[in-house]
Amino acid sequence: MNKPKVGIIGLTGCSGDQLVILNCEDQLLDLVGAIDIRDFLTATSANDTESRLDVAFVEGSVVSQKDEDLLRRVRERCTILVALGTCAVWGGIPTMDRDQDRPALLRAVYGDLNWEYDTCPAKALHEVVKVDLNLPGCPIEKDQFLATVANLLNGNLPLLPDYAVCTECKMKENNCLLIEKKQVCLGPVSVAGCQARCPSLNIPCVGCRGPCTDANLKSAAATYAENGVAMEDVIRKMKTFAPVPVSEQP
Amino acid sequence: MKIVKIPKKKLDLFASILRQHWEIHAPVEQNGRYAFKPLTHWSEARLHYNRTILPPKKYFMPPRETMFHYREGKGYVPAQEELDQRLILFGVHPCDIYAINILDEVFGGKYNDPYFQTRRKNIGIIGVDCTPDEHCFCRSMRADTVEKGFDLFFTDLGEEYMTLVGTSLGDDMVLMAAPLFEPITAADIQKYKQVSSEKRQAFSLDVEIHDLPEIFELEYKSEIWDELGDQCLSCGSCSMVCPTCYCYDVADTVELGSKAGDRVRTWDSCLFHTHALVAGGENFREKRSSRIKNRFYHKQRGMVAEYGRPSCVGCGRCIVGCPVHIDIVQVINRLRGEDHANRG
Secondary structure, three states, rough: OOEEEEEEEEOOOOOOOHHHHHOOOHHHHHHHHEEEEEEEEOOOOOOOOOOOOOEEEEEEEEHHHHHHHHHOOOOOOOEEEEOOOHHHHHOOOHHHHOOOHHHHHHHHHHHOOOOOOOOOEEEEEHOOOOOOOEEEEEEHHHHHHHHHHHHHOOOOOOOOOEEEHHHHHHHHHOHHHHHHHOOOHHHHHHEOOOOOOOOHOOOOOOOOOOOOOOHHHHHHHHHHHHHOOOHHHHHHHOOOOOOOOOOOOO | OHHHHHEEHHHHHHHHHOOOOEEOOOOOOOEEEEEEEEEOHHHHOOOOOOOOOOOOOHOOOOOEEEEEEEEEEEOOOOOOOOOOEEEEEEOHHHHHHHHHHHHHHHHHHHOOHHHHHHHHHHHEEEOOOOOOOOOOOOOOOOOOOOOOOOOOOEEOOEEEEEEOOHHHHHHHHHHHHHHEEEEEEEHHHHHHHHHHHHHOOOOOOOOOOHHHHHHHHHHHOHHHHHHHHHHHHOOOOHHHHHOOOOOOEEEEEOOOOOOOEEEEEEEEEOOOOOOOOOOOOEEEEOOHHHHHHHHHHHHHHHHHHHHOOOOOOOHHEEEEEEOOOOOHHHHHHHHHHOOOOOOO
């Protein structure tokens, strides 16, 4: 049987999602046994950057023309494009304040050197090309990545949860940080899949996986504000990982 | 029904005798709340508690459960690893026992669920009476006392627990520890009546469920549902902590590089937008308002039609666990036009 050809490609990002893949230590041999990794710059310098790919996993967000060109080339050479990690799925941290005046930002960071930078307001992959599957997370969950590969190998898309972190948090019978400690825990609006990793360690959810499809941002924001946090700060917090329209909802 | 009593100071001895045959799980304090957990020492058990974060349903239908494995060449292989675990839940409140009795109807009626049934058989229940707090309304839901569903039931008489024997298994437990139990006296009976009356008067929440299905039917188009839809986060918390929410989702997992895997069922909630989403993209309950309405209707109306009573037992967990303060008692009272029904 021909093994599916796979590319793991990074745009602008921290490579954290690619590192999660490399950290699948117990499964790495199974992984390379099942798929033919052709293009994975983070792991090898011997890459085939031209061949057809059955599946491309693309990490990072689009913050430059160079990113955009690369993404379009990847889209053309692959059959299934998977957005890998919150930056790819939602735009991530680079999109938190993307509507700000770009030249002013450049001046603030680099002074008056007037260097020509290839830079544009950050975008998620789906804002540039068609994305077939989203694997959110900052970083992604190992189990969800492996389940995705296993399902794709069987011709299926994986079933990933699209409900809130609260659901997994309750399944683990954790104390509620929002209700009991009045903390701004983004669990009720953030997509599950992490098994409520942070609230299980008494750390409020920061929404690193992005919102669930049906997130009621407005009602949640009002609840956080009720706990004495300024609405401005609530909205800023909710927009950390995804450019969500908190105030225009529902 | 056989009724005896056991001095409180002998409970640890009783527990140690039971432990020779069963693993004991009881309410344990967890940062100011309670959770049923396996005991390492009897002293960890808290028989005076308001409510556990998750109800005992977690023992009969775990949040995630492998139903069977599928293996190439072997076909379906039953997953029974955890089904045989014999344990005792020590300190279950009447409302929670009532809820398990309702689950019995659901999983033991027309569609017999072998997973639930096997666990039900292997898990003993020792109930304990309680004092209601400000979120309890089990009395309104007729679930403040139970006649069945427990092996033993304890009522606090001060120095002793009066012990109702509910099943032959419960009788075995008492016989196993026979020297610890004593016959009850006339004074105990008086004390029991006093405790029972005090409990009755301790409720601050009240909700009238008589003709509730009709009220729900009449208020199907009430604007209350839209208001709740704007408020609800669809976070699923209320369903997870509800002792009678039994919806589950079934999906197959597959192992990397093979055609083997597991069929797994997971707690689900009718508040999720995916709950009524079907192939082709049609969603029968697209709007949050219709989903939260469905949840209340199923509890308070649908279950009455199917099983003769609402499936809500008034445990108060959904009230305590809702991040946006949606309160079932207030909703019902508003639907009835009785916003003042809180006697507190």
